[in-house]
Amino acid sequence: MKGSGKTILVTGGAGYIATHCIVKLLDQDYDIVALDNFSNSVRGPPGELPPSLSRIQEMTGKTITFYEVDLCDKSSLRNAMGKHLFDCIIHFGAFKSVSNSFVQYLKYYSNNVVGTCNLLEIMNEMKIEKFVYSSSCTVYGVPQFLPLTENHPLGTPTSPYGFTKLVTEEMMRGLSIFNKDLGFILLRYFNPVGAHPSGIIGEDPLGVPGNLMPFIAQVAVGRREKLQIFGQDWPTPDGTCIRDYIHVMDLAEGHVNAVNKVLESGFSGLKAYNLARGNGESVLDIVRAFEKASGKRIPYEIAKRRPGDVAQLFSACDLAKEELDWEAKLTLDDMCRDMWTWQSQNPKGYLTLKKD
Numbered sequence: 040m041k042g043s044g045k046t047i048l049v050t051g052g053a054g055y056i057a058t059h060c061i062v063k064l065l066d067q068d069y070d071i072v073a074l075d076n077f078s079n080s081v082r083g084p085p086g087e088l089p090p091s092l093s094r095i096q097e098m099t100g101k102t103i104t105f106y107e108v109d110l111c112d113k114s115s116l117r118n119a120m121g122k123h124l125f126d127c128i129i130h131f132g133a134f135k136s137v138s139n140s141f142v143q144y145l146k147y148y149s150n151n152v153v154g155t156c157n158l159l160e161i162m163n164e165m166k167i168e169k170f171v172y173s174s175s176c177t178v179y180g181v182p183q184f185l186p187l188t189e190n191h192p193l194g195t196p197t198s199p200y201g202f203t204k205l206v207t208e209e210m211m212r213g214l215s216i217f218n219k220d221l222g223f224i225l226l227r228y229f230n231p232v233g234a235h236p237s238g239i240i241g242e243d244p245l246g247v248p249g250n251l252m253p254f255i256a257q258v259a260v261g262r263r264e265k266l267q268i269f270g271q272d273w274p275t276p277d278g279t280c281i282r283d284y285i286h287v288m289d290l291a292e293g294h295v296n297a298v299n300k301v302l303e304s305g306f307s308g309l310k311a312y313n314l315a316r317g318n319g320e321s322v323l324d325i326v327r328a329f330e331k332a333s334g335k336r337i338p339y340e341i342a343k344r345r346p347g348d349v350a351q352l353f354s355a356c357d358l359a360k361e362e363l364d365w366e367a368k369l370t371l372d373d374m375c376r377d378m379w380t381w382q383s384q385n386p387k388g389y390l391t392l393k394k395d
């Protein structure tokens with residue numbers, strides 16, 4: 040297998056996207072060392088793995104090494120990383136709520152930018168040369184054309200969160216110019232949703248979900264009363280915002296292909312890929328699709344627009360298909376079905392009592 044004998048460091052490793060990627064990386068026989076500070080994931084009992092990772096161990100029969108580490112604590116980070124020899128880093132660990140970043144602007148900078156800086160510094164100390172980065176379509180700002188492509192100008196992000204992704208991408212671009220031994224792949228996500236089809240792992244944000252799909256799922260399972268739709272006066276067919284939703288399992292496949300590519304001996308420099316499905320779907324489309332998948336009605340009311348939102352964001356997917364040999368295959372119905380399997384089996388997320 041491609042991953043045999045290779046070790047990957049996964050930051051944010053207990054979180055939603057990372058856990059789904061770890062399942063796929065373990066399938067390819069990569070050894071995984073995960074770090075998390077539980078800022079947006081559920082901690083396990085003292086001295087035990089977080090539930091998201093312990094469930095992956097049960098599911099795959101493979102072992103994951105885990106450290107509770109905050110990327111902003113450089114000495115703890117250096118101490119944990121120093122115990123291993125890494126072939127590649129996948130960096131997920133960041134705050135990611137567009138709306139929350141307006142409220143905690145500088146906390147987003149200190150966490151997302153300083154944390155990434157610390158990681159890159161220790162990567163350099165340990166002579167790790169390959170890096171896959173969880174970036175975001177928000178680096179494009181307000182689209183000048185649609186569908187977006189990777190050569191769309193890196194605009195003015197519409198949120199402090201978006202600026203932290205833009206700034207960190209530029210740090211990596213600079214490093215790749217001044218050190219030709221390094222290889223970076225930036226994966227610009229659109230809207231990852233859904234869950235592993237088994238329902239054993241899924242999306243379980245702490246507190247009130249900022250994102251649409253987990254909020255809808257929590258309404259369906261009775262944890263939330265109703266959905267607030269942020270505006271029905273957007274310049275779109277039904278007045279609600281359009282986004283490019285992609286199944287988290289497709290996204291995970293994209294990460295495996297990116298890791299395999301960045302580890303190819305000849306790879307150096309920096310490449311960015313949009314990981315998307317190329318379909319634009321509105322908020323109301325998502326509500327209807329989830330009602331169909333769950334058989335539950337999703338009550339909603341129209342609220343005012345949310346700061347940082349744009350009317351439409353969706354992407355062409357040619358470059359990832361051509362260069363990563365990757366394309367999204369799963370449909371919106373698959374996303375809603377799998378999200379509902381997870382949420383209905385785990386009404387309180389990972390805090391749901393473990394199945395006996």
Ligand code: WQD
Pocket residue numbers: 135136137174175176177228229230231249250251252254266267268269270279280281282322345348
């Ligand atoms: C989607 C649509 C909201 C919640 C996400 C990630 C971000 C980045 C891009 C990876 C918007 C509407 C939402 C609600 C609503 N991805 N909405 N009521 O803002 O596109 O950003 O994708 O980096 O990190 O957060 O996703 O799910 O928050 O919103 O009406 O309760 O749903 O206005 O139009 P967004 P989202």
